[in-house]
Amino acid sequence: MIYGPTLLFALGEGAVIPLIPVIANRLGADVAVAALVAAALVVGQLCGNIPAGWAVARFGERLTMGVAGIVVLAGLTGIVFAQSLAFFAAAVFLIGFCAASFALARHSFMTTRVPLTFRARALSLLGGTFRLGMFVGPFISAALLAVFGDETASIVFFAVCQVATILLVFFGPDPEKAVPVGAGARRADGDSREAEDTGEPVTGSIPTVERAGVFRTMWRFRGVLARLGLAAASLSAVRSARQVVLPLWGVSLGLDAGTIAVVVGVSGAIDFALFYASGQVMDRFGRLWAALPAMILMGAGFFALSFTHDLGSAAMWYAMFAAVLGVGNGLSSGILLTLGADIAPPNEPAAFLGSWRTLTDAGGAVAPLIVSALTAVASLSVGVGAMGAVAVLGAVGFIRWVPRYVPRTR
Structure with missing residues (x-):
């Protein structure tokens, strides 16, 4: 009941995401417009975080997830019957908007109910469950395309996953009643974040x-x-x-699609293999011990990769640094969920988590635009190097602010 809805949603979404540009192209979009339509999913999730925070705070996780699942079915119906590009993009946006409700509802649930001592492992497992669905979903879609030869089969698969999710949420045991609130609300001694932000001592109950x-x-x-x-x-x-960056870099080196797919796939497999290790590190040694190595590895990987484009062994360096980026990304699994839970108001975190997730999703949405703009103005190497600089700045921010705001568990 806790991880199942996330896995089902991710499986369906992962099956449909690769098909969005294909369907957009069939409706008349060129490559640039098809990429823009695909981005509507991310924009929808970005726009949905704050309303999802309000809905979870007002109606609870279960009702929010159930209603969001029903609306996703409407969005999938729109994708199937879309006759215009604008209508198709609106349906994709709607699915992304509802995806925010699923993600935030589970994040809020774990924040209020999982004890601080193993919070990072629980949230890393939540993130790993989502990654599993997004990793397996495209393979399911490929199999369905091979059997039926029509993108509608993958969309129907997503719809079946959504129906199963709705039934599970509405008719399965309610984890909100089975697990008491408060286990995850305990703070470490000396945590003064509330006082620093409000200017008033926290005594008695915290406003909901x-x-x-x-x-x-x-x-x-x-x-x-x-x-x-x-x-x-x-x-x-x-x-x-x-x-x-990884697919673009392979294309810029002149590698064939199969080689690029293998390199990206191996990087993704390394990433997925490390998701639980990240939670173990955060629970045992503290949040910074996972965040800092992850940022340093990814920053170093981007910096080093940016200098290898014109080398004779560029393909070898590409594969090696793709693996390095996979390790760094794997070590960062669950960090954003865990930090958000750590600093959220302990009793009613949903509204805060909506703001937190809006910030983090905005970072993810802006990054491809930065890479694209710098590549157009200068070169892909400059764009990749700039992301290395972003990683270094982020590492400095974590060093400065994690010790101040995140409660100590030891």
Whole structure:
């Protein structure tokens, strides 16, 4: 009941994502417009975080996820019957908008109920569950295309996953009732984040999100969002850049599609293999011991890769640094979820997490635009090197702000 809905949604979404540019092209989009339509999914999730925070705070995780699942079915119907590019893009946006509700509802649930002592492992497993679905989904889609020869089969598969999710959420055991609130709300001694942000000592109960409201919560925690939140956004940007840079770099080297797919696939497999190790490190040694190595590895990988384009062994360096980026990304699994849970208001975190996830998703959405712009103005090597600089700045931010805002577990 805790991880199942996330896995089902990720499987369906992973099966459909590769087909979005294909369907857009069939509706008349060129390559640039097809990429823009595909980005509507990310934009929808970015726009959906704050409304999802309000909905979870007001109606609870279960109802929010169930209603979002029903709306996703409407979006999938729109994809199947879309006759215009604008209508298709709107349906893709709607699915992304609802995806934010699934992600935030589970994040909020884990924040209020998982004890601090193994919070990072639980959230790394949540992130790993999503990665598993996104990793396996495209293979399911490829198999369905081979059997039926039509993209509609993959969309129907997503719809079946959504129906199963809705049934599970509405008719399965309710984890909100089975697991008491408060286990995840305990703070370490000496955590003064609340006092620093509000200027008032915290005595008695903390105001609930329903009374404070989403935007008042954002203003109340503006300090931590502007500091640690920006460092987290830089991590999200570096992660997102990796997904764009690796295929582009292979194309710029003149490698064939099969070789690029193998390199990207191996990098993704390394990434997936390390998701639980990240949680172990964070719970045993602290959040910084996972965040800092991840940022340093990815920053060094981008910097080094940017100098190898014209070398005689460029393909070898490409494969090696793709593996390095996979290790760095794997070590960062669950960090954004865990840091968000650590600094959220302990009793009613949903509104804060909506703001937190908006920041991190914005970082991920901006990174491909930065790479694209710098590549157009200068070169791909300059764009890749710039993402290395973003990683270094993010590492400095984590060094400065994690010890200040994140409660110690030991």
